[in-house]
Amino acid sequence: MTTTENAVRAAAAPSESEVTPALLIERAEAMVPGLVARQHETERRTYYAEDTHQAFRDAGFYRVTVPKRYGGYEFSFDTFLQIAMILTRACASTGWMYCLGAAHSLFAGSMFGEKAQAEIFGAGDFIAPLVNAPYGTARRAEDGGWILDGVWRYCSGAPYATHLIGNTVIVGDDDAGNAGRADDADDAAPPRRLLFIAPRDQWEMLDDWGGQLGLKGSGSHSIRISGGRIPEHFGIEVNFEEISVTDGTPGRELHEHPQYGGAPASSMALEGAHIAVGMCQGALDAYTELMFSRTTILPPFAPRAQDPDYQLWYGKASGMIDAAETLVLAASRRWHELSEQPVGAFTAEEDLRVAITCREATELAWRAVDEILQPTAGSPAVREGTRLERVWRDLSTGRTHASSAVLLTTVANRGYAQLKLHRR
Known part of the structure; x- marks a missing residue:
């Protein structure tokens, strides 16, 4: 039995009815040593291990x-997000793969209707990469559903995913028929887009991840769909970047928690910022070890922890x-405060405000x-x-x-400025 398995089973004694946010965070912290120890293995595999x-899963x-x-x-x-940051601090690849796979139960629970949610959440656990760039195509099936074709790239979380949330272009009707024709480029209307959710049995994961500079173990493989079929209620005809929650969401009406009415763009910015800060905390952990294990390069060759320059840099x-945290x-x-306010309070301006705050936090942590x-x-430390x-x-x-x-x-910068200045 691995260190990770031992840690979570020791922490998982309470029944599920007694699970609290604090307990889940405790479970995540218990896994840290095992995840740190398995980073190289995770990179070789290109995703975190089955155990x-x-x-x-056992931890919830x-x-x-x-x-x-x-x-x-x-x-x-x-x-x-706190769980994701803890896991990312231990192993960036693992935290990235977990966060960008498991986070989107919030999106699915917000944006899709009751019929779709009852089906996609039927198995309990939910892991779904979300790709907001429009790849591939969708066309209407005879039964009113959708037929999907294409390859969706950078699907973080794909190895253990239950679904894919993707975006694509609708083809095969009058509205989209001229898309891509050079001679009609000036007159053709933009192609209609489809936001969809596709169950695992409708797609295959490609073995094309791991050759990048970093995040080699993040499970960000491509997903291919060839003639995949989904029911009509698994698709929403909308441009992803134009999604607004000012008129409410299906999830806000369905569920008790107001977070299912929160803006998705800023929620995704929050994912990225927590991941980035977690990575930088991991870098500081590694540097802390060097403060005690390495000495200065000049006499009297004291431990770095005792050197004024290293103390300054560390501080x-x-x-x-x-x-940044x-x-x-x-x-x-x-983000949560805005979600709790009456429908209409989470405006596009507020959405962008949260998003650009996340960007500044990420930049600050990266600079450190x-x-x-x-x-x-020192060079040996980055071997x-x-x-x-x-x-x-x-x-x-x-x-x-x-x-x-x-x-x-x-x-985001331009959009926020335009919205902010337009009110004056």
């Missing part, structure tokens, strides 16, 4: 934000990472690692396979995610 997945990690009416805990999203980086926790609190911890750790080297690779790769690198630094 780790089972430990997460895949039911945190699954609605109560379908057997979930319906705990607040910030409980989920500066610690403060930056702590400040404070920011993401405050952003999460703001990139400008202080990584360069002052291939060391913990700090791995975290730096993972952080560098995480920063190339389109949401962090492009959308939150361009579209």
Whole structure:
């Protein structure tokens, strides 16, 4: 039996009716040593192990934000985010894969109708990568459902996923018939889009992950659908980036917790920010070990923990990472407060405000690692396979995610300014 299995079983004594957010967080913390020890193994496999997945299931990690009416805990999203941050601090690949697979029970429980939710949450645990870029195509089936074809990339969480939440272009009707024709480019209407959820039996995972610089174990494989069929109620005709909750959501009407009426764009920014801060906390943990195990390069060759320069660097980086954590926790609190207000309060402006706060937290934490911890750790500390080297690779790769690198630094800034200034 592995360290991870022992830890969760020791912590899982209470019956499920007695499970609390604090207990789930305790279970996550108990898994940290085992996850740290298995980072190299996770990278080689390209996703976390089957016994780790089972430990997460036993701990209830895949039911945190699954609605109560379908057997979930319906705990607040910030409980989920704290668990994700703890796991990411231990192993960035594991935390990334867990968070970006399990987080979207909140999205599904918010945006899809009652009939769809009853079916997709029927098995209890819920893991679904969410790809907001429009890949592939969808066309109407004779029974009114949808037929899907295409390859969806960067599906973090795919190895153990129960579903895929994807976006695609609708083809085969008059509205979308001219899409892509160069001669009609100026006159053609934009192609209609479909937000869909596809069960596991309708797709296959491709063996195409692991060759990247970092996050090699994040299970971010591609998913291929060839003639996959889903019922009509598993699709919503909407452009993902234009989703608004100002008029309410199906989940707000269905469930007790108001978080199912929260804005999805900022909830996803919160996911990324908690992951980034967790990674940087892991980097600081590795640097802390070096403070006691390594000496200065000049006489009297004292432990780094006793050296004024290393103390200064350590204190500066610690403060930056702590400040970043404070920011993401405050952003999460703001997201929940907005969700609890009457329908209409969570405006597009507020959505972007939370999202750009998350971006600033991520930038602050990254600077602590990139400008202080990584360069002052020394070359031996960033040799291939060391913990700090791995975290730096993972952080560098995480920063190339389109949401962090492009959308939150361009579209979000402009959009927030336009909405804010328009009110004056």
